[in-house]
Amino acid sequence: xxxxxxxxxxxxxxxxxxxxxxxxxxxxxxxxxxxxxxxxxxxxxxxxxxxxxxxxxxxxxxxxxxxxxxxxxxxxxxxxxxxx
Numbered sequence: 001x002x003x004x005x006x007x008x009x010x011x012x013x014x015x016x017x018x019x020x021x022x023x024x025x026x027x028x029x030x031x032x033x034x035x036x037x038x039x040x041x042x043x044x045x046x047x048x049x050x051x052x053x054x055x056x057x058x059x060x061x062x063x064x065x066x067x068x069x070x071x072x073x074x075x076x077x078x079x080x081x082x083x084x
Contacts, residue, residue, distance in 0.1 A: 002038065003072070006065050012047050012058035035059065043068065 008021050015027065015035070024030040038044040043065035047058040061069070 002034075002043075003069070005034065005038070006043060006061055006069055009044055009059055009061045009065070010069075012060040014058050018059065038065075 004021055005018055008018060015031065018035070019025070019027065019030050022030065022034060024034070035044065039046065039059075042062055044059050045062050046052065047060060048054045048056065051057065
């Protein structure tokens with residue numbers, strides 16, 4: 001699931017879009033179990049870090065996240081049809 005979300009976040013995406021792709025419905029649980037760990041690891045970043053609860057908040061891939069995707073050979077086209 002993390003690889004799918006990282007691929008999706010190559011372009012800034014809102015939490016609702018990320019949740020739909022992950023098949024999650026509970027926003028708080030998704031934020032705590034998925035988003036926060038990816039942000040803390042430096043793979044994702046918020047577009048408005050000072051306002052975490054902003055309705056305009058989006059999440060995007062960091063340089064470290066892009067490097068990991070490239071190293072692992074995980075590309076968006078492969079991820080859409082392949083297993084997560």
